[in-house]
Amino acid sequence: MPKVVIDEARCKACAFCASVCPKKLIELGGPINQLGYQPAFFSPDREGECTSCALCAEMCPDVLIEVFREEKAS
Amino acid sequence: MKQVFKRPETLIKTTTHFCPGCHHGTVHRLVAEAIDRLGVREDTIGVAGVGCGVFLYDYLAVDVCEAPHGRAPAVATGIKRVNPEKIVFTYQGDGDLASIGMSEVVHTANRGENITVIFVNNSVYGMTGGQMAPTTLLGQQTTTSPRGRDFHYDGYPIRMAEMLATLEGVAFAARVAVDKPANLRKAKQAVNTAFEMQAKNMGFTFVELLSACPTNWYMTPLAALRRIEEEMIPYYPLGIFRQRKAADYL
Numbered sequence A: 001m002p003k004v005v006i007d008e009a010r011c012k013a014c015a016f017c018a019s020v021c022p023k024k025l026i027e028l029g030g031p032i033n034q035l036g037y038q039p040a041f042f043s044p045d046r047e048g049e050c051t052s053c054a055l056c057a058e059m060c061p062d063v064l065i066e067v068f069r070e071e072k073a074s
Numbered sequence B: 001m002k003q004v005f006k007r008p009e010t011l012i013k014t015t016t017h018f019c020p021g022c023h024h025g026t027v028h029r030l031v032a033e034a035i036d037r038l039g040v041r042e043d044t045i046g047v048a049g050v051g052c053g054v055f056l057y058d059y060l061a062v063d064v065c066e067a068p069h070g071r072a073p074a075v076a077t078g079i080k081r082v083n084p085e086k087i088v089f090t091y092q093g094d095g096d097l098a099s100i101g102m103s104e105v106v107h108t109a110n111r112g113e114n115i116t117v118i119f120v121n122n123s124v125y126g127m128t129g130g131q132m133a134p135t136t137l138l139g140q141q142t143t144t145s146p147r148g149r150d151f152h153y154d155g156y157p158i159r160m161a162e163m164l165a166t167l168e169g170v171a172f173a174a175r176v177a178v179d180k181p182a183n184l185r186k187a188k189q190a191v192n193t194a195f196e197m198q199a200k201n202m203g204f205t206f207v208e209l210l211s212a213c214p215t216n217w218y219m220t221p222l223a224a225l226r227r228i229e230e231e232m233i234p235y236y237p238l239g240i241f242r243q244r245k246a247a248d249y250l
């Protein structure tokens, strides 16, 4: 499962999430959704760079982003 | 994997009618988180004002009553007085609260009613197509101030949080912004504090949240975020203007 899951069907492409990601891991311009927007998407190939800081999720006004963190093996 | 950010349970999972970049969604989330945090979802009653926040009942999993334009604090007063054990809040825009509803909010605050007022200041009447509100900034173009707000004709933008902070009945009055993560953290704290103080019967609590209405600012969502920082915060300073320490409504 990726660290960042975006509910692309409900995304309105405001770009708030992409604008705050310190690593620039979120892009706009996904396949057009039912609302008529080209949604944000998380680049899975760069997942290793994601710090799970959740700034993207905090900023999403539609609360569409879930963030997960790998649990440290104790 | 451990989940570090999830939707609060009180926020119903649905597509909202808000425009892209509208901060009503963010403010709904902060209220939902405060309710979850106190564990009072079954004991909370919201009162929605008239404006783009009117569909609160579709988005929050609590009981919501709809008040006539501006009258939410009066309706909330009645609800709280007959159900003092419930958590009661109003959710109002700046057209609703600072214009037609100015009298209700001032007197409710002055009576020290033990309710929380969530005030979404986006400096414009959103729902009706962008007319000037009492909070519209000087020079701001709206459909009823097409050449920009001019104090000679329209007066000055009203600072509600500071004004209410002068009233003895007020336990908490703060202004926050939701434009960037650092401000959002403080916004979250302020909303939490307001609900907590109500739970401790400390009196009237008020949180003003500087928010974007990209549609009626004629801006992209990202430009609207910058406008909060560059134009709104310099006129509407952030901070806590009054915070009562000990409960005196018991």
Ligand SMILES: Cc1ncc(C[n+]2csc(CCOP(=O)(O)OP(=O)(O)O)c2C)c(N)n1
Pocket (backbone or CB within 6 Å): B050, B051, B052, B053, B069, B092, B093, B094, B095, B096, B097, B120, B122, B124, B125, B126, B127, B128, B133, B213
């Ligand atoms: C008594 C009455 N007068 C006028 C209206 C029309 N009206 C609907 S919403 C609104 C203004 C809403 O603006 P605001 O409170 O700033 O909320 P926003 O939509 O910006 O969130 C007005 C004037 C009404 N519904 N009822």
Ligand code: SF4
Pocket (backbone or CB within 6 Å): A004, A020, A021, A022, A023, A024, A025, A026, A042, A049, A050, A051, A052, A053, A054, A055, A056, A057, A067
């Ligand atoms: S969790 Fe942080 S690093 Fe990962 S995508 Fe979101 S903002 Fe970027």
Ligand code: SF4
Pocket (backbone or CB within 6 Å): A006, A010, A011, A012, A013, A014, A015, A016, A017, A018, A039, A040, A059, A060, A061, A062, A063, A064, A065
């Ligand atoms: S912040 Fe939310 S609505 Fe805006 S682009 Fe990102 S996922 Fe979409």
Ligand code: SF4
Pocket (backbone or CB within 6 Å): B017, B018, B019, B021, B022, B023, B024, B052, B122, B126, B127, B212, B213, B214, B215, B216
């Ligand atoms: S008109 Fe403004 S306040 Fe209303 S939903 Fe659109 S952006 Fe939000």
